[in-house]
Amino acid sequence: MSVINVTDGTKARLTLSNVSVDAIPGATNGLEVPLIQDITVTATPGTVRYSTLDSDASSAFTTVNENSVSLNVLVDDAVFFGDGTDADNSVTNEGLFGTSKAKTEVFFTVAFEGTDSGARYLSGKGFIGGLAPTASVDQAVWITPLEIIVNGELTSATVS
Amino acid sequence: MSIRDSLKANVTTAIGSTNFKVSSELPWNSGDQPLNEKNKRVVYFSAEDVTKTQLYRTLDQGDVYSTETVVTAIFSVDAKNLPTDTQTVLDALLAAVDVVDSPQSAEVISEQEIEDDIITYSVEYNFVTI
Numbered sequence: 001m002s003v004i005n006v007t008d009g010t011k012a013r014l015t016l017s018n019v020s021v022d023a024i025p026g027a028t029n030g031l032e033v034p035l036i037q038d039i040t041v042t043a044t045p046g047t048v049r050y051s052t053l054d055s056d057a058s059s060a061f062t063t064v065n066e067n068s069v070s071l072n073v074l075v076d077d078a079v080f081f082g083d084g085t086d087a088d089n090s091v092t093n094e095g096l097f098g099t100s101k102a103k104t105e106v107f108f109t110v111a112f113e114g115t116d117s118g119a120r121y122l123s124g125k126g127f128i129g130g131l132a133p134t135a136s137v138d139q140a141v142w143i144t145p146l147e148i149i150v151n152g153e154l155t156s157a158t159v160s
Numbered sequence: 161m162s163i164r165d166s167l168k169a170n171v172t173t174a175i176g177s178t179n180f181k182v183s184s185e186l187p188w189n190s191g192d193q194p195l196n197e198k199n200k201r202v203v204y205f206s207a208e209d210v211t212k213t214q215l216y217r218t219l220d221q222g223d224v225y226s227t228e229t230v231v232t233a234i235f236s237v238d239a240k241n242l243p244t245d246t247q248t249v250l251d252a253l254l255a256a257v258d259v260v261d262s263p264q265s266a267e268v269i270s271e272q273e274i275e276d277d278i279i280t281y282s283v284e285y286n287f288v289t290i
Contacts, residue, residue, distance in 0.1 A: 006219055008221075009219065009220050009221030010220075011219075012219040012220075013219075013220075034218070034220055034222055035218045035220065035222045036218055036219045036220065037216065037217075037218055037219070038219075039219070073218075074216060074218060074222070074224065137264065138264075140215065140224070140226070140264055140290045141216070141224060141290070
């Protein structure tokens with residue numbers, strides 16, 4: 001049992017691709033999103049609460065899981081707008097904005113322990129949204145939030 | 161070109177028609193007398209004080225730094241008989257704050273001090289660049 005220290009810059013990684021095998025952490029054609037300030041994976045079961053006359057506390061039951069990935073990232077111009085260089089990964093080609101605009105479903109992984117063999121990660125597929133790039137003189141650089149609305153379930157795995 | 165060199169070049173041009181000049185030397189002490197008091201009507205620029213501060217740190221160590229650079233210009237004149245173009249030189253020094261391209265912030269502060277019959281003007285520039 002141990003904490004996962006992310007300060008060395010190699011652990012927390014978000015990799016995107018339109019092909020599932022290329023979204024695995026460290027995959028050659030995967031788009032590893034750079035300059036992430038913070039990243040959050042939300043895995044929440046849907047719940048319904050109800051009350052009955054014979055109880056002084058509400059009860060709950062679960063419905064379907066609702067999952068998402070949210071992050072804040074410094075805008076890299078090639079990643080945001082696409083660089084048109086990767087015929088195998090449309091996310092690299094089109095960029096985050098183009099992929100979001102086209103509503104292209106993407107495969108993603110969130111690496112917790114880097115990309116070496118045995119490192120743990122969460123994976124899924126979904127749609128890029130929530131882009132809201134902002135700039136100001138005080139901020140000095142463009143920064144945008146990003147959300148991946150997960151379509152389906154998250155799964156955990158280890159890098160082989 | 162360093163900020164100090166850019167300021168020197170800008171001010172040298174701006175005060176070319178006055179009776180002042182800009183020295184390439186640092187304002188060191190000649191004996192126990194500062195060079196600017198020994199050589200009046202000569203503008204000296206200090207060396208740069210530089211501070212780099214981490215502005216953003218990302219999870220992949222893609223850091224963004226801001227750099228603060230401080231340079232001081234100093235000159236002395238006879239306080240009993242103030243040269244008529246002293247204000248022209250001061251105005252030129254203040255206007256030189258625009259010499260740095262695209263700073264995040266730029267500030268210039270002018271101060272003066274009289275000791276015996278010498279008045280010394282110091283103009284401090286503070287630039288923050290990304």
